[in-house]
Amino acid sequence: MRKRLRPGASCAVALGLALSLGACSGGTAKHASANAGTITVEAPNSAPTFTNNFNPFSQSDTGPGLNIIYEPLVASNRAKGGVLIPWLAKSWAWSEDGRTATLTLRPGVKFSDGAPLTPADVVYSLDLRLKNAKLGGASYSAVKAVGSDAVAVTWKSAAYQQLSDLKTVNIIERKLWTGRNPLTYVDKSPVGTGPFSVKTFSPQAVTMASRADYWGGKPTMSFLKYTAATSANIQTQLQNNSIDFCTCDIDAKSYVASDPKDHRFIMAWDGSVVSVMLNNAKAPFNDVHVRRAFAQAVDSEAIAKLSSSKLPLQQPPASPTGLSTKTYKDWIDPQHLAPRKQDVAAAKASLKAGGYSVDGGRLVKDGKQLPVTFVAPTDTPFIKTIAQLVVQQIKQTLGIDVRLSGGSNTGDEISKGHFDLAATWMSSGEGIYTALNQMNGSLASPIGTMSNNNTIRFRDAAYDKILAKMAGTKDQTRLKELGMRAQAIIVDQVPTIPLFSSGAAGVANTMRWTGWPEAANPDYLANTGSGTEFITTLLHLRPAKG
Incomplete structure (x- = not known):
């Protein structure tokens, strides 16, 4: 039976894709006095140190968490065979020839600077990919605004199955990016529609604050901390309960065996x-x-x-x-x-x-x-x-x-x-x-x-x-x-x-945060490598009692 999210977060039952092995979560401390308002995670594909650049188009190293700062129009539920679901777009309709999809934007979506999401922002974001192959290119051939709350995306031929290509396009705020070179701009203060915004940065850790005005509902944790754990020390940090969640290659069997009560295995079969x-x-x-x-x-x-x-x-x-x-x-x-x-x-x-x-x-x-x-x-x-x-x-x-x-x-x-x-x-x-x-x-x-x-x-x-x-x-x-x-x-x-x-496999710790997806038949996947999946996981988590 599918879990129901609280009002305002219904679309967040989406999942994205990640081709990495290892998903783990553990409490950051054995003591209830630890900061229960913060969840600490290892950044996906973590480098030894972080780079203070949150440009989503950057071709070099960037800071962690870009995939939860910026969001796409649509997402997919990989726990359910990749079915496409709404995200920033609440719905879409196809033209009779199957070449044009008109996507209606979700009302009430705001960027982290308070500006509302508009069709102009979406058109600008999609056009960047269309006009610049170095940004990844695009399968669609044209995009335009339709009224005050929709955009029309057109392909050269019938493209019902290619709407999913929009999952990889981050929506950015037009007024902030006009005049910037998306390939070279160094962005230390990113603005996106996601549930968190950057609060503090250091080469070893980045802390993000949750947004009270997030369209999907405020996460229960006040802060999300990314730590630059590496393959050399991640097992130790998990065993010491200094990391709450990660996507990492570890000995999951021994981690679970070390504390069967609180250390759980999570397998996200992601296709x-x-x-x-x-x-x-x-x-x-x-x-x-x-x-x-x-x-x-x-x-x-x-x-x-x-x-x-x-x-x-x-x-x-x-x-x-x-x-x-x-x-x-x-x-x-x-x-x-x-x-x-x-x-x-x-x-x-x-x-x-x-x-x-x-x-x-x-x-x-x-x-x-x-x-x-x-x-x-x-x-x-x-x-x-x-x-x-x-x-x-x-x-x-x-x-x-x-x-x-x-x-x-x-x-x-x-x-x-x-x-x-x-x-x-x-x-x-x-x-x-x-x-x-x-x-x-x-x-x-x-x-x-x-x-x-x-x-x-x-x-x-x-x-x-x-x-x-x-x-x-x-x-x-x-x-x-x-x-x-x-x-x-x-x-x-x-x-x-x-x-x-295979999939995103690893462990989870229920000591400080509960609500992780079920292991046998999950409604969504737990995966830091995919923004919509990680957002969905975070919105389901609750502080552990005791």
Whole structure:
């Protein structure tokens, strides 16, 4: 049964997306005398120190909490399969041809400086993305104000499923940003529509004050404190109860065992699937025979089991469709629900069918050696462990030596296509179309150029035609049928190697704050990496009694 929020906060049952592993919360002190009006959290993807810049468009390091200072028009409930729900827009209606969505703004929304949200602010915010590809670009083609309380967003073709693209667009106040360069401006006093505003800043901690005039209702905590905890000390800080909530990679099993009464595990199945990325644009993985061979050689069940060793639950091995079985069970073709089984004989046969052999640990074709490198960041222990397991299995099954490579920051290298194999969280809990559209060929850029989408550079004309049809339908039965056709192509062409369904996993402490989402069947996800999800979580929390 869905929980009901107090009046004024009904839309805050939304959730956003985050591709990170670990969500934890713990009391900041063992004593009731601690500041019960403050909740302390670890910033998502926390750096050792914070940067005093809260520009939501900045391409470099910024201060924490941007995702709860600024808000989008719409959000999605990833706990419910990515269904789209209202946020700053209270409703929307489509034109007859499905190209234009008219969004009516929620009344009473104010920026933290007291100015009301207007259609002009929304048009300005959307136009920035439309006119400046460096800000992320836009799928829509035009936007305009409609009367005093609505905006019309237009796409070049029917785009029922692309309304969800607006989830990633932060709405800013036009009068404050006119004349500013969004890419270079240093903003130390951010103004947004979210429930908190920055109160104090230091390189180690940022404190935000809750807003009494927030459109969704004032949060019960007076202050929200972000601390710059790192992977080296986060476990200790949680055990000492100095952090109330975090999205972090820790030993959740031991944390819960240390205090079963107050330390709880929270698993936010957000649609993500830990996967091995294959670079479809360069040899040898531009050949489907090699992609099939590597997928058949990997034992995803064994990797899922080992990767769950620090969690109180088992993350399930993934469907070969690349879709999370926890989020999209009802959308996945039943014949593709079960994980792909390791089949060494079939893997070797796939290599042979493509004209490949293995000589001295090297993949060989037409007398030419094809070295294979797995790029894994050294500063992400979890992903590095996944890479090591995959490398071991490829060596054991196919006899191929895969070289591990990577430094403290490999993101740019991967985005530019300078890799053979890499591991990451793929898929998405934002809905079946969004999840499948990540491998849309039109989003793939040439090797050497940055790509924020379709980083594996998969291209298949038949697949892209199916995606276009999915975007243009609002019929759920038709959407499901098209989705299954797309899944069949993914299973056959193997653009990635899905390993296991995952999400924002970690622990929660009920010592000081209660109201965390239920573990088994949550109405919303607890995730600091997604603004709307984190806002929803904060609005549900209440001070613990005693």
